[in-house]
Amino acid sequence: MKTMTCKQLGGACDKQFHASTFEEIADMSKKHGTEMFQKGDKAHLDAINQMQQLMKSPNGMQEWFEAKRKEFENLPANE
Secondary structure (H helix, E strand, O other), X not given: OEEEEOHHHOOOOOOEEEEOOHHHXXXXXXXXXXXXXXXXXXXXXXXXXHHXXXXXXXXXXXXXXXXXXXXXXXXXXXX
């Protein structure tokens, strides 16, 4: 199990996600982002807008995703 925060994953808060794989943690982050979007949370809406800017670049989102995957893989396992 490893831990990343919403902020580490491009979000706006310190909510922690715990998962064994990057795919699991990315899914948790996506669900959290959707919840915050639905609540109209301004900080998260700003973060979502920044992510949408990445998607405008042909490789931007893929490069970001791979960088976050490497960051996850380099994290120590939770005690």
